[in-house]
Amino acid sequence: MKRIKKLLAENKGFLFFLFGMIAVRSAVADWYGVPSGSMYPTLMIGDRIIADRLAYDLKIPFTDVIVKHIADPKRGDIVTFSSPESGDRLVKRVVGLPGDIVEMRGEQLIINGEKATYAAADGNVATQLSPDYSGRQLVLNERLPDNEHPIIVMPERAAARSFGPVTVPEGQYLMLGDNRDASKDSRYIGFVKRELITGRVKHVAFSLDTGKYYLPRSDRVGVSLQ
Template sequence: MLTLKKVLARNKVFLILVVSMAFARSAIADWYEVPSGSMYPTLMIGDRIFSNRVAYDVKLPFTDIILKHIADPQRGDVVTFSSPKDGVRLVKRLIAVPGDVVEMRGERLFINNVAADYVLATGDVASQLVPDTAGRQLVLNENLLGQKHPIIVLPEYPAARSFGPIKVPAGEYMMLGDNRDNSEDSRYIGFVRRELLTGQVERVLFSLDSAKYYLPRLSRFGAAIL
């Protein structure tokens, strides 16, 4: 009869590997599948993304306790974090840092009284539309305070297109989805405390298109995040 000690001895290498992987995902780097369209056109459903967990802070593994600051999150970063509403892991665009005054007027974003500029996007990103979404989709490049990235707006979709002005509190950040009219972000879940940030998304590892029998989107393999 096998004892627990014998089982552990026979599977020592496997158990060490499992523990090491869990530790690495908790403390160093993690990877996720993008399950929703809230970050189109930047991230697509089926993307597998890499999140650098030590981009901003070193944390005690398996906790939100910060041991050491590495760098401050910046406007325009794409980040993963635990929702302050229910703890669910989310990925969004970091729009505003502590002390910023943020406002949105009919879809136009303002930070510290500076208005964003918008132009129609061109190239491949302009064709990365949200699947199974009725009505018009406009892919725009949003340019604000030196940060430029693509967003999608859905003119016929009910959304929170105006708010503020509101000041971001110390130690907290404001998040918005790049799919600006269909994203559960800081407009609904509030600001995100620094300790809830779990990493910066730096690139897409690989991508599978579920609408096409999970065929790989080869052009997205290793793609950097804008």
């Protein structure tokens, strides 16, 4: 016991620093590595992203207890949240807001009766294909009410391409992955309660190419996300 007390006393500065870093990650800003292709072409496997945990709420560290409401998620926001199914931390895009009537017909989203429009993407984003699928991939710009962003569809892959119409309950959100046919999102795990949303992702900090011996992707440093 004396040895433990001595060890704590000798390292209290480091322990306070460590506790402070954990508290910051819990309440202010957290960082994650992207492990899957569910958000291609926006987020790539190997991206390191920072989630602003103060974007929507001030919470008690290490809990989901909200101390102060700051803002509400908007359509098109990329957010981190705890899965209502498993509790795992996920990153998806907000598509349906509370009260919205959302449906999908053959990949086309319809929100409150307004159909999303689609066009072939161009530029660098059009080359950012999911590496874990060898079939045909189409990179499109999806234009929703108040938001436009790129998505990938995989016409030859079995996927949930139609649902609804469903009404998003009060205090909940409908999330979809940008890699539309390779994402476990609200089509499978249901709506996401407001208190489960933990932060907003607006930038890639840096990225490591897992297919090339984890070499840095210089063009991904500080990339702003749509």
